[in-house]
Amino acid sequence: MGRLDGKVCVITGAAGGMGREAALLFSSEGAKICIGDVDAEAGEKTASDCTDGMFVEVDVSDANSVEGMYRAATERFGGVDVLYNNAGIMPADDASILDTEVEAWQRVQDVNTTGVFLSCKYGIPHLLDRGGGSVINVASFVALMGAATSQVSYTASKGAVLSMTRELAVEFARRGVRVNALCPGPVETPLLMRLFDDSPGALERRTVHLPMGRFAQAKEIAYGALFLASDESSYVNGSTFLVDGGLTAAYVTPE
Secondary structure, X not given: OOOOOOOEEEEEOOOXXXXXXXXXXXXXXXXXXXXXXXXXXXXXXHHHHOOOEEEEEOOOOOHHHHHHHHHHHHHHXXXXXXEEEOOOOOOOXXXXXXXXXXXXXXXXXHHHHHHHHHHHHHHHHHXXXXXXXXXXXXXXXXXXXXXXXXXXXXXXXXXXXXXXXXXXXXXXXXXXXXXXXXXXXXXXXXXXXXHHOOOOOHHHHHHOOOOOOOOEOHHHHHHHHHHHHOHHHOOOOXXXXXXXXXXXXXXXXXX
């Protein structure tokens, strides 16, 4: 018996990286999966790799697009039980506040902050129709820490996700909906690793602060999400669920 048997999970940003790993893991645990992403080719591939999956091309910054994704999932599977709001961007031009242009700032907020807002706005009513469910909003360890290697727009967006999560967790708790923020540490995904390609020493500057001496693998984050999606976390609500290898607990790390 799978840990998600009978559950319908909508996962945004699941064409690759952490989202794809979660989709495959959730599927192996018995879930029906709706993949939402802007990358149709990779999204279709992830959906086809799931036991019972579907793909919907979605722009999470567009209200009509997000609403249509949930409508399509409900038409296909009969309802929705889990929202895994994973879609996000980390553009290379996100830098110090002194160097980040307003347009670059807004682009990140549109996807990372408004995307989660819209996914909750249009997704939570589907959970209420089922009598409850689980919402997993992907924030980040950067919502809790500062960095001299600033990416101010990304950091601010993840702080907003964290605060939004707490608000929704309190509002909907007595209606059967749990809302938690999954906060990964640095994860070895193409999205992150490409930022270090042209910066000698940038990767080493970060790994020295990691108690475990390495970035997470995407599947390690997916297992954290699996717990939050399952009934095993039935009393976990409004949490800042860190999967960061001890990074936010560190002051001085082993050499």
